[in-house]
Amino acid sequence: MNISLNMNYMKIQKLTIALCILIFAASCGGLGSENETGTQKTTKKNKAEKEKPEADPKGIGEVENVNLTDPLNENMIESGKAIYEMKCASCHKLGQDRVVGPGFADITNRRRPEWIMNMITNTDVMLEEDPVARKMLEECLTRMPNQGLTIGDARDVLEYMRKNDMKQVGKKDQAVKDEQSS
């Protein structure tokens, strides 16, 4: 009953509710569900999937598919920049230098947009279960905190990262392009 109710709310893409489902599903175990929610799909990864040897380049979490659009959306960039400055800039600089966490430069060329958004919104699970995120935790030693961003917030930050990549390294979205060409 709760689940179906929550699924209706999913359509408004509230992360809090989405996370509740995830936690609820995780605590109950094996409640896999697939729901179309615009550009994203919700799937609870079960243990078998989690333990598969190869890393999913999209990471683990709510975000299954992101449609990147061009030209860049200036409204999203503005919102993404404000969120970045409030919640991310303490640890991530815009250039290449690692401070607490890695610098953001080049990130959209190295990581899929889904991976980036899952890392932001599903941080604890990613740090436990995603091999790439785990390896970075071993290098950085400080656990990346979940900063309470909604999926929409994370998408705005991603747009800001894409703009930043153009400024820093002159290209963006290469991780998606590489996969499409392979």
Next chain:
Amino acid sequence: MTVLAVGITALLFSACKQNGSVKDATSAVKGDAAEEVYVAPGEYDEFYAFLSGGYSGNITAYGLPSGRLLKEIPVFSKYPENGYGYSEETKPFFNTSYGEVPWDDAHHIELSQTDGKFDGRWLFVNANNTPRIAKIDLQTFKTTEIIEIPDVAGLHCAPFITENSEYLVSGTRFSVPMPQKDVPIDSYKENFQGRVNYVSVDQETGEMSLSFQIQMPGFNYDLARNGKGVSHGWTFLTTYNSEEAHTMLEKNASQRDKDLMAVINWKKAEEHLEQGKGKEQKTSYYHNVMDESTGIVESEVKKSTTLLNPGDCEGMVYFVPVPKSPHGCDVSPSGEYLIGNGKLSADMTVFSFSKLKQAIENEQFAGDHNGIPIIDYEASLHGVLKEAGLGPLHTEFDGKGNAYTTFFISSEVVKWDLEETTVVDRKETYYSPGHLTIPGGETKEPYGKYLLAMNKITKDRYLPTGPELAHSAQLYNIEGEKMELILDFPTKGEPHYAQAIPADMIQPGVKKYHKLEENEHPYVAKGEGKAKVVRDGNEVHVYMTAIRSHFAPDNIEGIKMGDEVYFHVTNLEQSWDVPHGFTVQGAHEGGLLVMPGETLTLKWEPVKPGVFPFYCTDFCSALHQEMSGYVRVSPKGSDVELQWSLDEES
């Protein structure tokens, strides 16, 4: 695991017996008691129990049935552990008409109610010494408001709640000249008065406001309960010292065979108020409220109060006699029975509300006191529980027709049948219980299951800790016909009363962090880019951020001797259970414990030039030890410019 725990308990008992120090209590405990209170690692307790701290001034939250201490909630006492009362934001909580008062004696817990049942919104508690009532928010487990009650003394009789949280009712324990004036103490009968106070509660915000006060004879108003169900709209207050003695009360206030219980029709009082019978009186009291969006407490001084005089307000106040110095009257779940706990009597008096009301309607009065009618005792009596024990103090209910009363002098809890007024069962407590609580035990629908007795004497219950001992509490299972003692645990301060509520009424709503976006603190730094240092005369404001594992800025120079430095620390974390601590060497205001998304301020006045470290006091991460910085203090008149940086970037 359970088997192991039971085994260990059994082992402890047998060890105890071998060294010859066995108490009756050990044989009073059944072998499987441990199973009943065992909450396995990672599992939750079934109930939250909130215990007042008495002279600690605070409240503690325990889990039941495990007896595990979950949190101490600071209320009337400053609390260096988390900076409560030391941070600039929370200092105004201690403002009173007597100046700054950093401590009090917190007695009675009241959970908010809707339709006579707990609703899990707020918790209220009284300050006995400098009369005040505080509100605690049950999403954050933080004190959010403190209101002073003017023109009373010793607010022991508080803050008793009505069935829809309309009012928090209180009475003065000590009668005094009202308003205060310089008179001989032996002019008591001429100059001393009592007051019963009605504080209304805003149903949206919980904000308290002193609605009206009732002028009463100069007795000692001791404890109260409000009616519910059939008796909703009425307040019952026990009093002692109807003799109006002012010295050696131990003897002189115990002369009469019966004292008087006040019976107040507050719906009638509201009518008189509407008819303009209230008189505005000049007074002065503080109302301190925390703004949730900033966390800043603002104090407001109120200048008047509305007083109702029973002489002008017919049908508002009555008295009814109760045997010998009663300590509390408790109202049964239906609202029909009122239990007068005559602490110097072996008997318990049970009044019937319907008889009481009938006696009022029939004007069955046995005289009056200063014009206030005294209702005929026999006409309002339901029955007397004879010689149930010595020194009855407090009664709660299980919702199955039984009442449970603590007997202070004979150290026991007695279960008795309300309708029949006969004893059903009795169990010893260790020792001399004051209050007891049953989950929901004062409401229309008690949850029953457990009874917690809070004892005044501990003596030999635990490993000794010098002359001062923690007070003991005992938990009983009351599901069966016979009560079973299942747990014994130490408590903090002196719990005078407690209330327990099912965990699922609070747990889902508990706040995990404050949203940064909603932080409206005037000195917030929403992001490291907003960190800065601003001088305003000799005040220096540091807009500082904290996130695992650094502060920004972490190098500050240009502070001069004579400056007042305010560190406004914003915790940028947005996840649960990641507070950051902050303090700086020599800080006279202790330290801060800043919750995620919150801003708190520590004032620091340097006492000598030099370079002083500040650091995070809450182990926050693997690099917690690195979470630190320096502030440089130069002599007055030095030309060192104000500058700040992190990682050598300004």
